[in-house]
Amino acid sequence: MLQIGDQAPxxxxxxxxxxxxxxxxxxxxRNIVLYFYPKDDTPGCTAEACSFRxxxxxxxxxxxxVVGVxxxxxxxxxxxTQKHRLPFPLLADAGGQVRKLYEVPRALLGLLPGRVTFVIDKTGVIQYIFNSMSRATDHVAQAKEVLLRLEK
Structure with a gap:
């Protein structure tokens, strides 16, 4: 997977x-919070998106x-987006090319697309990576903490 300090593809x-x-x-x-998630309207993904919202x-x-993929x-x-009134863009990565570009691993024995959040600074450098399938809303809190540090 990509590392902190790498230029974001x-x-x-x-x-x-x-x-x-x-x-x-x-x-x-601006800084970008780029979060990859498995599927629209599933419990964990909805909780994550609504927490970002x-x-x-x-x-x-x-x-x-904030940008979801x-x-x-x-x-x-x-x-x-309409159902949950999401104010940020969701991106359709139908073939999974961007997921592959960011080396987001699959989860649960390779059955599901992974849940990974990247915080990318204004220069395009990855400042933070958080990878957790089960702690969906923690992605939001962690990203915010990183952005607070970047602002200082």
Missing amino acids: DFSLKTTAGDTFRLSEQRGQ DQYEEFQDLGAE SSDSEAAHQKF
Whole structure:
């Protein structure tokens, strides 16, 4: 898997709004909390997304954008976003290319896509990596702590 201190690989994917998100376009502007999750509308993934939603303004105040990535379709992401009023983009990584690019491991004996969060600073360097399938909402708290340290 990628390491803290590595340059985050650039990528572009479609958002729930139909736009294209390009990581390189964020450089110099804001930190990115890039979280990979297994599947829309499952219990752990919903808890994680809603926790990011509930603290989204705090992330914005810390100069960060939250971006979720899974292999679900754009249509599934749109439904999930509307149902839970998610204010941040979800990206459709249908073929799993970005997941592979970020070397996100599979979980539960390789049956499920993993849950990994990366905090990427404004220069595009990975400052933090958190990998846990079972502690979904901890991803949010951990990312926020890292952003607070970056702001100091």
